[in-house]
Each structure stands twice: as structure tokens, then as C-alpha cells.
Amino acid sequence: MSTAVSDALLAPARRPVAVTTLTDVIDAEVAAKSGFGGAAVKAGYAAVRKLGGNLVASATDRLLPQFAAALDPFWAGKGAQPFGAHLLAHQDAAADALLAVTDAKAASTRHASAAKVYGSLRGKAKSHVVAALPRLGAAVESLVP
Template identity: 80%
Template sequence: MSTAVSDALLAESRRPAAVAALTDVIDAEVADKSGFGGTAVKVGYAAAKKLGGDFVASATDRLLPQFAVALDPFWETKGDQPFGAHLASRADEAADALLAVTDAKAANTAHRAATKVYDSLRGAAKDNVIAALPRLGAAVEGLVA
């Protein structure tokens, strides 16, 4: 049986690399955005980065346990296909699982500025998460392998 994603990503020896890799995925996805919607994402992301020194990496680290657990069922069912392709083949379900993590955090944070930024971007979030699934899956697979 394969290792659960959560066990691998949360291992003390791998967690810093996992946070760095996932932050790189976020940075790359934001950089790839274009058009009016892309501009909104870039402005929101820039605002999030201004919230504190390393806000994005810190938030990624805080949410990593929940994200990793949300990815476990998808990892368990991926079979021989690349994880990014598997996530993309179950895009709606995978995006909903990941957004449930951020929705719960946004609903329970005392950081009002972060909530405001999140709320401004939430409408298009599912499409953005779906677009990121192949890159996310490849990053996770590289960390777990």
C-alpha cells in the first residue's frame, strides 16, 4: 500500500520542502493568470503578500495538514496515472475538497484583512483551483515519491 499524502507531506523532514513547493505552485499559478480575472487574482495575491513578511508561505504551512488530508482520498485512488492527471480527472471534487479547507479557515480567522482579500477572490476560486490541479498534483507527487 502506498504512503498517504498526509503522512509524507507532514513528515518533519519533508514539511519545509512541501511548504516551499506548494508556495511555488501558488506563485506560478498567479503569475500565469491573464485578463481581467487574472488581474484581480494578481491584485488580491499582492495584497495577501503585504499582510505580513511571509504570509503566503506561513498560511500554506498552517493549512498544510488539512490540505494533505483532503488530498489523501485522491492519492489512494490514483492508480498508476500521474497525480496531477488524476486530480484533473476529478476536478470538481478535488477543488471542492481543497476549497472546503480555505473556506473553513476564512470563516474562523480573526485576521480581517485576510478574510477581505479571500472573500474578494472566492467567486472565481474554484476555476482557479481546477486550473492549478495538474501543477499541484505534480508537485505533490514529486514530494511523496
């Protein structure tokens, strides 16, 4: 039986690498955005980064247990298929599971500015998460033994 995503990503020796790898995925996804919508995402991301130099990495670390748990059922059902392809095959459910984590955090954050930026971008968030699933899946797969 394969290792659960949550067990692998949250292992004390692997967690810092997981946070760095997943922060790199976020950075790459934002950098790859284009057009008017991409400009809005890039502006929102830049605003969040200005709130604190390591806010993205620290938020990724804080939310990693919930994100990993959200990915566990998808990992368990992937079979021999690459994880990114499996996530994309179940894109609606995968995106909804991941967005449920960020929605809950945004609803309870004490960072009003971050919540405002998130709220302004939330309408298009699902399409951005779906677009990120292949890169996210590949990154997670590289971290799970």
C-alpha cells in the first residue's frame, strides 16, 4: 500500500522540503498567468507578498496538514496514473477540496488585507486551481516515497 500524502508531506524531515516545493509551485503558477486575469492574480499575489516576506511559505506551512488531508483520497485512488493526471481527471472535486481549505482560512484569518485580496480573487480561483493541478500533482508525487 502506498504512503498517504499527509504522512509523507508532514513527516518532520520532509515537511520543510514540501513547503518549499509547494511554495515554488505557487510562484510558478502565478508567474505563468497571462492576460487581464493573470495581471489581477499577479497584482494580488504581489500585494500578499508585501504583507510579509515569507507570508506565502508560512501560510503554506500552516495549511499543509489540511491540504495534505484534502489530497489523501485522491492519492489513494490514483492507481498507476501520474498524480497530476489523476487530479485533472477529477478536477472539480480536487479543486473544491483544496479551495475548501483556503476558504476556511480566509474566513477565519486575522489578516484583513490578505482576506480582502483573497476575496477579490476567489471568483476565478477554481479555474486557477484546476490549471495548477498537473504541476501540483507532479510536485506532490516527487515528495511521496
